[in-house]
Amino acid sequence: MFCDICSSEDFQSSGSGSQSSVSRILTAAFSMLTINRLLLLAAPCTWALASAVPVLEVTFANLGFAFIVILVAYWSLWHCRQLFFEGPVSNKGKAVLITGCDTGFGHLLADRLAKDGFLVFAGCLDASGTGAKLLREESNIRVLQMDVTKQEDIDAAVESVEKALDNKVLYAVVCNAGVGSIGYISLQPLSRVRQVFEVNTFGVLAVSCAFLPLLRKSRGRLVIVSSLLARLSVPECLTYCISKRASISLADGLRRQFYSKGVHVCTVEPTGYRTPVADHAVLEKAMDADLQQLPEKTRSTIDEQFVQRLKSRTRVLLSWFLRDDCGEAVEVIRRATLDRLPKAHYTAGGIVDHMYRLLIDLLPAEMMDEALHIMRSVATIFGSRKH
Secondary structure, three states: OEEEOOOOOOOOOOOOOOOOOOHHHHHHHHHHHHHHHHHHHHHHHHHHHEEEEEEEHHHHHHHHHHHHHHHHHHHHHHHHHHHHHOOOOOOOOOEEEEOOOHHHHHHHHHHHHOOOOOOOEEEEOOOOOOOHHHOOOOOEEEEEEEOOOHHHHHHHHHHHHHHHOOOOOOOHHHHHOOOOOOOOOOOOOOOHHHHHHHHHHHHHHHHHHHHHHHHHHHHHEEEOOOOHHHOOOOOHHHHHHHHHHHHHHHHHHHHHHHOOOOOEEEEEEEEOOOOHOOOHHHHHHHHHHHHHHOOOOHHHOOOOOHHHHHHHHHHHHHHOOOOOOOEEHHHHHHHHEOOOOOEEEEEEHHHHHHHHHHHHHHHHHHHHHHHHHHHHHOOOHHHHHHH
16 A cells, blocks of 8 residues: 555554543554654753753853854864865866766856866767757867766777877866656666666766776866755655765765875765756656556556655655756856865755755754655645646
């Protein structure tokens, strides 16, 4: 049985039915007291206790002061570093390789870095497509046929880059190629999950490993484009979330492996932007195809109303994350590529997106579960009204 987000829970009575109505009500009430709801009661009680006991009041005040001092010190040092040491690296004698340049971030970034004076190798899924033809108009862009799921394409790209470098060095590799996915992972065939991972995870791994020898020679930069959703696992697009989370773990591991060897590895984690990867019509079509591949026994438990609610809720959820100005994200990826002293993780988005990130970092997982449950419930209501 597949349950929707707003379906009510059944509280089953134990024994032979002798349990009183009061007992059943108490059982139901306690079952709804999650850790998050208990915190709402515990917080004011703790505040009152701390105010009543002088030792606790002083302790809490000192802890709060220490937290503020550490936070101010960190941001002061960070801004001093930006003021005195930050700035883009020189383009002299440097080349950059970018994957996923047919459209979206990759296409815009290739054009931008070419205008900055870098020799750009633009990896495209279709080297004869419209996006690739537009990039070829720039004199310092070399378009490469590069399907990141095909090792032969990656090997050929490495060979082409080595031949075309001449007296330049490959300074940076930007792993940008990615695909989207929506739908509950339990309702997706494994072939779909593997397809997403082949691009978003294994494609990143294959490209990184293939070009790391050149980056080690140049003491260069590896930039992996992930997503805010890598930090916030949403059931409606869980396959995408975990594939992007894996790429962050890969970046963290490689950064630590090459920590003292001169190769900087970092991630860029933008919120959603209106690019072809986030085209909801295309994503819904793929979701319909996924449902058709499920076993008949599973398909028979899923009605059309359930599917429409899932689609409309997902559409509303994504609309809360999607932004229109792709240039925001491209500028952040550019900074991650060119900063002399790069951060480990870069984020792109608006104030609300940064608030999401702050809450993800600070709140206990149980509280984030509650917050996300509320968001999904509200999205269900909005989606049903629009539908």
